[in-house]
Amino acid sequence: MSETSTREVVRAYHDAYCRGDVAAAAAQLGDPFRLSSPMMAFDTSQQHVAALIRFVPFITRVDLI
Numbered sequence: 001m002s003e004t005s006t007r008e009v010v011r012a013y014h015d016a017y018c019r020g021d022v023a024a025a026a027a028q029l030g031d032p033f034r035l036s037s038p039m040m041a042f043d044t045s046q047q048h049v050a051a052l053i054r055f056v057p058f059i060t061r062v063d064l065i
Helices: 003-018 022-026 045-058
Strands: none
Touching: 003 022, 022 045
16 A cells, blocks of 8 residues: 555544544455454454544544654
8 A cells, every 4th residue: 555545544534533434444454354452452443443433522632643
């Protein structure tokens, strides 16, 4: 994937996430998928989406750095 395409995907995911549109955010995820952070880890996009459904309603602001 080119740098421009990667930026477009990241921006689309971020924008969807910030407006609470889990379906649009999920549409940006590819396979294979893995996410690991200090607070959580997911081995599939389905696991991540399930967490987003529970978490996104609590988000009031996210700054993309």
